[in-house]
Amino acid sequence: MSKSHWRLMPESSAQMPKLAWVAYVPLKGGEIKVTHGLFVEISDDWIVEGCWDAPYSEGNFHTSENFFGSGIRNTEDGVIFCSSMAMVDRLIYAKQQDQIIVSNSLVLLLSVTGAKLDLKHDYYEECYGLLKGILKYPKEFRIIHPDIESFYQVFSSNLILNGDGLHQVPRSQPRGIKNFEQYLSLISQALTSIKENSISHSRQHPMTIYSTLSTG
Numbered sequence: 001m002s003k004s005h006w007r008l009m010p011e012s013s014a015q016m017p018k019l020a021w022v023a024y025v026p027l028k029g030g031e032i033k034v035t036h037g038l039f040v041e042i043s044d045d046w047i048v049e050g051c052w053d054a055p056y057s058e059g060n061f062h063t064s065e066n067f068f069g070s071g072i073r074n075t076e077d078g079v080i081f082c083s084s085m086a087m088v089d090r091l092i093y094a095k096q097q098d099q100i101i102v103s104n105s106l107v108l109l110l111s112v113t114g115a116k117l118d119l120k121h122d123y124y125e126e127c128y129g130l131l132k133g134i135l136k137y138p139k140e141f142r143i144i145h146p147d148i149e150s151f152y153q154v155f156s157s158n159l160i161l162n163g164d165g166l167h168q169v170p171r172s173q174p175r176g177i178k179n180f181e182q183y184l185s186l187i188s189q190a191l192t193s194i195k196e197n198s199i200s201h202s203r204q205h206p207m208t209i210y211s212t213l214s215t216g
Contacts, residue, residue: 078162
């Protein structure tokens, strides 16, 4: 095995969206089959599609408060599924028999499980629930399936699977900011680190940086 009781077994697919992935995870340990698009980055103990404010080669997106994308990190403490810190992105997963199925795409998870949306249900709470805060949004996502009771969504947090079971841990921590200068410095440092991470030559697919301007 790798560092934990699990081992990542990635397999690329040209049939999938380039940054999409889905992982089939045995709860008691073993091989994690990860089917992914062609632009998902692969390493021995992690896969990722995204950027963060630390050196890319170290792969420590699971500890970053400024991670934009999604990924899986295999560590001594278990397997960590990492969601983006952006308010519009999430991980979504299902429990099925002796495994969980995790993806960065609701459409993909619906496809691989055969689940369907409940057309009689109003999904406003699930889709806009994060407006209540990263600790108060609804975790369950209603679906119709003969064997799967519900999907579950993960915003701004790590979903951790280890010997103690499956649990969710927010990655953002409260911090004190004394003045505007400190605030500006933190933003500047984060943006600089994110840029260096994005264009790193250690990547199989270095990013091209674009920016937008708005008066709004």
